[in-house]
Amino acid sequence: MKPMHSAAAAPPLLLLLLLLPFLSAPLLHARTTPTVAAGKNPFTPEAYVIRYWQKQVSNGLPKPSFLLGKASPLTAADYAAFSKLADQNSLSTQLPDFCKKANLLCFPDVGASLEKHSHDVNFATYLNENFTNYGTDHGGGVDSFSKYSENDNVILDNFRRYSRGSTGHNDKFSAYATGSNVIDQRFNTYGTSATGGKGEFKNYNDQVNIPGLKFTSYSDNSNARKQTFTSYSQDANAGDQSFTSYGKNGNGAANEFKSYGNSSNVVGSTFSNYGESGNAPKDTFTSYGTNGNVPENNFKTYATDANDPNESFKNYRDQSNVGDDSFQSxxxxxxAGKVDFLNYGKSFNEGTDKFSGYGQDAANPVTVGFKIYGVNNTFKDYQKGSVTTFSSYVNDSSSSSVADSLAAEGKKVNSWVVEPGKFFREEMLKSGTIMPMPDIHDKMPKRSFLPRVIVSKLPFSTSKLVEMKNLFHASDDSSVAKMMTDSLGDCERAPSSGEVKRCVASIEDMIDFATSVLGRNVAVRSTDNIRGSKGNIMVGKVKGINGGRVTMSVSCHQSLYPYMIYYCHSVPKVRVYEADILDPTSKAKINRGVAICHLDTSSWSPGHGAFIALGSKPGKIEVCHWIFENDMTWTTAD
Structure with a gap:
């Protein structure tokens, strides 16, 4: 009788496969204190990272649990299996399983739906579905989506033909993807050739992180149909929105945006062929991009060839910070017709606004009215024969004068730029100081690093963008494709003068970069938690790292990508502090914060938010800020 294997034994071939990814892993010497908890598999990616830290960092400080917690959660068996697929360039064939087990940010592969719905459907809750043909030729009635894709992490929705050719039909989206994280939503042919009826979006993508919204053909060839967006992408963070063909060839269409992109951070919007060849179009933007941070709005071919247009912008870019806006044609x-801007671009800190081909070649004079017109704007090819009124043209390019004007009017100063506590002076870091804490929440989607053995086999360069999109099933115009190109842009950008930078996609790579800049005696720190965020705090005991001396650090910030990537760069001439954060009422410790003070700000932009908040200029003051959740700073160890 053959001897039986013990329970812990494994066939030699299987054991070899499990060990292949780890043949290069440095094992601990027998005299080294074990660092992998008893009972845990020593061949997981996390276990390898612990051993790698032990080898590369030459001090006995505790290993940073917040960093190790970002290690890949793959089991040893999955690690071996996915490594093999990466070797064969076939990870894309197992993408859903890979994304789930490796804790990546991936959009679901949602197929086309041929499901048909009767009239007057009420969807109370819906998530990640495609509608190939919804509401076509409906007559009368109401379709309602009460909570569509709400409060989820990754949303992928596609409406291909929505209310096409309908008559007197109403559509309602009460809460569309509100409070969700990364969004990719698109409407193709929405309300095309519809007669009468009304489309209404309330709370569309409010408080969303990284919206990607596309309306390809919106209300084209419609007749007397009204569309209303009550709250569109308010309080959103990053992302892009586009209307490719909006109200083209419409007759008497009335479109209204009551609150568009207000209080959003770095959101780009594109309107192409807006109201083109329309007959008596009437469009109203009540509050567009107000209080935004670095908005980028682009209107191409707006109301071209329109007959008797009536277009109105109220409060356009009011109190926004920098950004880049363009109206072309x-x-x-x-x-004939009338176009009004009641309050255009009175920004807290001016951006760049360009108007090209404004009212050009109009058959009859177009009445154009500007009231309270902002700074730093350019007009090209302006129709001289138009009837134009400027009620209050602000031509002072000083951002401080604009801020003073806004304060005199009792208006709120831009919350993104000068959020209380976002920037502060070094003298504030002393025990007993009461100060505001900004919102330090990590707004990025949750992801993990990949093991270096796997990530080293994946494409990551502009020359391999096609391979990258194929790997993650990303179409050319998808949100995934955009996050790839944006990350590549940051990572492939040439370093600034005196800067050393690197994008790292594994903990091993981050350790290597930090130690290459600072040496092997390093420590990495981050603020413990988010308690105290968006409220007043009291500073408790303060400790200066490296004795409070001027030092160099390596700061690492997340980049948006399917797997965890950090943009790490050297930061010279800083002082780094750890401080107890106390509740100002009870004096109880609620957090342990890490703050960094930049002592040389001479190369910073004059429009940097720190100078807006603190009232100074580059090179005149030091600037301090807290390390936000999941960001980190490396220094030499004390």
Whole structure:
């Protein structure tokens, strides 16, 4: 009788496969204190990272649990299996399983739906579905989506033909993807050739992180149909929105945006072929991009060839911070009509606004009215024959004068730029100081690093963008494709003068970069938690790292990508502090914060938010800030 294997034994071939990814892993010497907890598999990616830290960092300080917690959660068996697939360039064939087990940010592969729905459907809750043909030729009635894709992490929705050719039909989206994280939503042919009826979006993508929204053909060829967006992408963070063909060839269409992109951070919007060749279009933007941070809005061919257009912008970019706006070919070749900007671009810190081909070649004079017109704007190819009124043209390019004007009017100063406590002076870091704490929440989606053995086999360069998109099933115009190109742009950008930078996609790579800059005697720190965020705090005991001396650090910030990537760079001439954060009422310790003070700000932009908040100029003051959740700073160890 053959001898039986023990329970812990494994066939030699299987054991070899499990060990292949770890043949290069440095094992601990027998005299080294074990660092992998008893009972845990020593061949997982996390176990390897612990051993790698032990080898590369030459001090006995405790290993940073917040960093090790970002290690890949793959089991040893899955690690071996996915490593083999990466070797064969076939990870894309197992993408859903890979994303789930490795804790990655991936959009679901949602197929086309041929499901048909009767009239007057009420969807109370819906998530990650495609509608190939919804509401076509409906007559009368109401379709309602009460909570569509709400409060989820990754949303992928596609409506291909929505209310096409309908008559007197109403559509309602009460809460669309509100409070969700990363969004990729698109409407193709929405309300095309519809007659009458009304489309209404309330709370569309409010408080969303990284919205990616596309309306390809919106209300084209419609007749007397009204569309209303009550709250569109308010309080959103990053992302892009586009309307490719909006109200083209419409007759008497009335479109209204009551609150568009207000209080959003770095959101880009594109309107192409807006109201083109329309007959008596009436569009209203009540509050567009107000209080935004670095908005980028682009209107191309707006109301071109329109007959008797009536367009109104109220509070456009009011109190926004910098950004870049462009209107190209506005009301070109239109016939008569009226276009009003009641409050255009009175920004807290001016951006760049360009108008090209404004009212050009109009058949009859177009009445254009500007009231309270902002700074740093350019007009090209302006139709001289138009009837134009400027009620209050602000031509002072000083951002401080704009801020003073806003304060005199009792208006709120931009919350993104000068959020209380976002920037502060070094003298504030002393025991007993009461100060505001900004919102230090990590707004990025939850992800993990990949093991270096796997990530080293994956494409990551502009020359391999096609392979990258194929790997993650990303179409050319998808949110995934955009996050890839954005990350590549940051990672492939040439370093600034005196800067050393690197994008790292594994903990091993981050350790290597930090030690290459600072040496092997290093420590990494981050603020413990988010308690105290968005409220007043009291500073408790303060400790200066490296004795409070001027030092160099390596700061690492997340980049948005399917797997965890950090942008790490050297930061010279800083002082780093750890401080107890106390509740100002009870004096109880609620957090342990890490703050970094930049002593040389001479190369910073004059429009940097720190100078807006603190009232100074580059090189004149030091600037301090807290390390936000999941960001980190490396220094030499004390």
């Amino acid at each position: 506005y009301a070109k070749k239109s016939n």
